[in-house]
Amino acid sequence: MKIFEMKEALNGLAAVNFCLPDGTQLPAHFHVTEVGLVSKHFIDCGGVERRETVANFQLWEAGDYDHRLAPQKFLHILKLSEKILGREDLEIEVEYQQATIGKFGLAFDGTDFRLTAKHTACLAQDACGIPADQQFALPQLQVAGCTPGGGCC
Template sequence: MTLNQVKTALEHLETLAFQLPNGELVPSHFHVTEIGKIAKHFIDCGGTVRNETVVNFQLWNANDYDHRLHPEKLVHIIQLSEKALGIEDWEVEVEYQGETIQKFGLDFDGTRFLLTTKQTDCLAKDKCGIPAPASKPKIKLSELQSSSCCEPGSGCC
């Protein structure tokens, strides 16, 4: 989800809610303690130099129950960060405290923001000799209809 998509979603909300991948909600008294621009300049294992820039939201679960963050306040914080940091319409990632600081992608279901899992990956599989995932063999419908695959002795199990 890009920053502009977040701002559009915020325009239609009365309250803010973030849901973790396991279905639990981030406590409603959370704070967005940081909005930042994270630029990553790196070289992958195949020797390709890469650049990646994301917008980072850090959510913090405070024991401050009297200052719940409202959508219009978050829009204001986003606007300040855009001006001060030169933030553009990049993908948004979210940091949240679990057993350690966890990073999530972000999606929206129409009423709440969904923290989505992120995975590591090899960006140079072709150069590293990592084979492409094997595709499942395709079976023609006529082969299924003509075979007796689930009869004793058919070899199906």
Template sequence: MTLRQVKEHLAEMDTLQFQLPDGSTVPSHFHVTEVGQVSKDFIDCGGTLRHEKAVNFQLWNADDVDHRLQPKKLKNIIKLSEKKLFIDDSLEVEVEYQGNTIGKYSLEFREGKFHLASTLTDCLAKDQCGIPEPQTEEQSSSCALGSGCC
């Protein structure tokens, strides 16, 4: 989900809710302690230079159980971040949330609330590493011309 989409959803919400992948919700007294722009420059295992940019939200629970962040307040924090950090609102949003360690999630919106979606690592150069792409059901059930399977 892009930052632009987050802002559009915030404009329509009365209360702010984040749901974790296991179905539980982030406690309603959470704080958004950071809104930032994260830039990552790296070389994948195939030797390709890559550059990624994302908007990062950090959610944190405090002992302040009376705190309730409202959608309008988060929208104002985002607006200030865009202005001060020159954030492009077409960037994808990633969310950090404390579990056993800091978890990194992508963001989705369903049923009137934000959902933290699990993220996975991946090899970005499978062709260079000799890792075959997974076949679709259709590919694995049909014979390739000249393969001798028919």
């Protein structure tokens, strides 16, 4: 999901809700503690220089149970973040504390924002000599009757 898509989604919401990939909803008292610009300049295993830039949101929860982030407040935070992010329509990456800081993609299902699983991959499979028949797809996880696209969140 990109910033413009998030702003459009927020404009039509009564409440802001986030769900983990397994369908678990984040507590309603979460905070957006950071909105930042993350740039990555790297060389892949095939020697190709690459750059990636994303808007990074950090979500956090504490004992502040009366806290609720309204859609208009979130839009205000995004407006303030333009000083850092600029006006480019960047892809959004979300950080959320679990056993360690998890990094997620972001999607919107019409009601809730869904944190989506991110995976590593070889960007230079030809250079590494990985045959196509030895590249494995990750299995789809099913948790307590929740299936991808099943609308359980």
